[in-house]
Amino acid sequence: MLQGQQTWVFPARPVIRAAAAVGGPFEARGNLAGDFDILHDDIWLGQESFEKAERKMLEEACTRAVEKAGIKKEDVHFFLSGDLINQIISSSFTARTLAIPFLGLFGACSSSMEGLALAAQLVDSNAAACVLAATSSHNGAVEKQFRYPTEYGAQKPPTAQWTVTGAGAAVVAREGEGPRVAAATIGKVVDMGLSDPYNLGAAMAPAAVETILAHFRDLGVGQAHYDLIITGDLGKVGHAIALNLLQMRGIQATPAQFKDCGILIYREDQPVIAGGSGCACSATVTYGHFLNRLRRGELNRILVVATGALLSPLSYQQKESIPCIAHAVAIEKS
């Protein structure tokens, strides 16, 4: 149900019956390793290419989430998924394996919450009883497509981020036990004219701020409504900028309440420079770590704001600036 300008509230309170997070070797050595369902010690997952490895992780996340929900994949009405590979092949090929009616999404790294918001909306409006929302990214595949070969010796600047190798999936249903999706705010594309693909955090920060403010305005709530407000993959640089921007707009943004998946996922001593990024960053941290904390009752209500940089290798070579987007989803303890 639309409330305000760009926010859906879900009176049926769709439930996240189960979720799964899959990670690679780098994530296994990170801060949140205990919150992953499956961790791989080989970045190739025994496959011939990074792209196939990513697909395998996405399939594993989807299969595991459906299993944990205690249902069969035939019970899932729709599958919503997006990723970063050209023409979202990880998602489409996984949909081929799963054989669930499929809608492909592209919101770059915001695909996780784009998928969750749409899944909740489908369930809330009785268009489906059960929807699977998923997303994935692979460090090697993303580096290959957007930047340089993985083994190429280019020095990265201190603003660069590390793409998370992993996949996350959530089963959203009308009935069942688990954390509930209360509302979602669909973001506008914000472009501040930045064009450095090694500084996506600073490019995406204004989009995150716009969406958070729009969410507060549409629902008529303040920051105190949430235990935590979690951005997707701004990293250290972008997160600090976002906090400053929020403070300038009158929000008492503190690092205790405002978290970032890209900062949380890795340890301080891992060579990830400014932090994690990629579709799997917000997906694995939300579907793993934060849903676990909601289930344990440590948190009552969180707002996840997944940020995405909508650039392509072609657009930045043609010297275009980077349009960015952020989608927010409010998740509550059951």
Place this chain on the structure above:
Amino acid sequence: MSDKKKKKLTPVQQEYQAFASQREPKRPVLANSIRAFIAGGIICTIGQFFQWIFMTFFDFTDVSAGNPTVAVMIILAVILTGLGVYDHIAQWGGGGSIVPVTGFANTLASAAIEHRSEGYVLGVGGNMFKIAGPVITFGVFAAFLIGTIAVILKALGGM
């Protein structure tokens, strides 16, 4: 935004970019330069060592030892690239590991490894010079330009 964007940034965009750039860590240019000096120096010292071996233990002069020395350095760089070590050296060493011939070997080897999954012809063959290509293109062009200037100067009796 697409056309002549730099000149057409709105005041809001300009303001944000100034705001953001104050909060971004800058590339540590001085530290990078010092590390590049050290890394480049070490690579060249290793090269010098091989040249000395070729001249001392084999029948090479200081001129003819150049080719086998370069070959050894290229092989070493390709092996380190294949083992996944060279990119870590480069993150620390920056320009020091890019400028010597080892850096050039790394660009070829890394691209070849990366695109192996698309097959030998279109993958490895088609992408191997993806990063190294511009170096060769502009290197040949610059050599042509300088060569032409040299020929003209000679014809005019200048050299």
